[in-house]
Amino acid sequence: MKTALITGASSGIGTAFAQELAMRQINLILVARSQNKLYQLAEKLQHQAPIKVEVIVQDLAEQQAAKKVYDVTAEKGLSVDFLVNNAGFGDYGAFAQRELPRQAEMIQLNIVALVELTHLFLSGMQQRGTGNIINVASIAGFQPLPYLSVYAATKAFVLSFSEALWAENQGTDINILALCPGPTDSNFFKVADFPDSFTNKNNSGFTSAKEVVKNALKALENRKSNTVPGGLSNQFIVNSSRFLPRELLVNVIEKQFRS
Ligand SMILES: NC(=O)c1ccc[n+]([C@@H]2O[C@H](COP(=O)([O-])OP(=O)(O)OC[C@H]3O[C@@H](n4cnc5c(N)ncnc54)[C@H](OP(=O)(O)O)[C@@H]3O)[C@@H](O)[C@H]2O)c1
Numbered sequence: 001m002k003t004a005l006i007t008g009a010s011s012g013i014g015t016a017f018a019q020e021l022a023m024r025q026i027n028l029i030l031v032a033r034s035q036n037k038l039y040q041l042a043e044k045l046q047h048q049a050p051i052k053v054e055v056i057v058q059d060l061a062e063q064q065a066a067k068k069v070y071d072v073t074a075e076k077g078l079s080v081d082f083l084v085n086n087a088g089f090g091d092y093g094a095f096a097q098r099e100l101p102r103q104a105e106m107i108q109l110n111i112v113a114l115v116e117l118t119h120l121f122l123s124g125m126q127q128r129g130t131g132n133i134i135n136v137a138s139i140a141g142f143q144p145l146p147y148l149s150v151y152a153a154t155k156a157f158v159l160s161f162s163e164a165l166w167a168e169n170q171g172t173d174i175n176i177l178a179l180c181p182g183p184t185d186s187n188f189f190k191v192a193d194f195p196d197s198f199t200n201k202n203n204s205g206f207t208s209a210k211e212v213v214k215n216a217l218k219a220l221e222n223r224k225s226n227t228v229p230g231g232l233s234n235q236f237i238v239n240s241s242r243f244l245p246r247e248l249l250v251n252v253i254e255k256q257f258r259s
Pocket residue numbers: 007008009010011012013014031032033034035058059060061062086087088089090109136137138139180181182183184185186187188189191
């Protein structure tokens with residue numbers, strides 16, 4: 001039986017991954033900081049499907065967090081066939097007015113932990129000759145986003161990094177996918193401190209976390225390097241940098257995102 005490790009499994013897209021992979025009878029390792037939410041989810045999923053669910057409570061923004069997670073899986077004798085690097089957050093506002101430690105924490109979680117977990121678990125997958133990795137990027141990774149400047153840059157990193165690894169692993173049984181959702185129903189906008197007026201105005205266009213996950217798993221099966229779930233508006237956004245001058249594009253976005 002296969003085992004998947006999902007970071008950020010306590011909420012939103014991560015919980016939706018856990019639910020969908022449980023239905024496919026894949027054992028799970030759930031990682032996040034919210035201990036109660038993780039244990040409640042583990043109990044529920046083990047009632048719904050004949051699988052084993054392990055919980056690792058870990059702040060992935062801490063130094064060496066990825067190694068600690070890896071060591072726990074090794075101590076328990078678990079081999080990870082499927083890694084979902086999903087944990088991440090954004091921080092809305094003009095860069096200089098937001099707190100610097102929060103930006104550093106974001107880079108540590110969205111980039112450093114993701115790179116380290118990928119390195120630690122990909123080696124084992126390559127030795128076994130098989131594996132799947134989904135790295136959650138965003139449509140924010142396709143162009144700069146004023147007022148989410150660090151966040152968009154972290155997602156550009158995740159997209160570029162994942163596509164490069166996809167190419168490195170072509171011709172093997174290892175699939176690597178950059179999942180690039182647009183606005184999705186989750187706690188993301190609350191955690192990122194978006195004004196309510198922004199989410200109230202736009203939430204009719206949000207995609208459900210379940211739909212995002214189904215799209216990702218289909219793209220993985222089709223061995224795609226990236227996927228953009230959701231409607232035409234998301235496709236328009238990710239392609240706009242191809243036909244609009246970059247300065248014009250970033251100015252248009254600046255006006256849309258200014259509070
Ligand atoms: N929602 C969107 O519109 C959207 C669009 C594009 C991409 N994304 C990306 O999708 C991913 C999932 O976000 P979401 O939308 O599902 O948001 P969410 O509901 O806020 O979930 C974020 C998850 O990340 C975990 N997390 C946050 N900080 C962590 C830390 N320091 N250590 C360990 N886990 C941590 C949270 O768990 P704990 O708080 O329990 O630690 C939670 O499980 C993120 O990478 C996000 O950037 C979201």
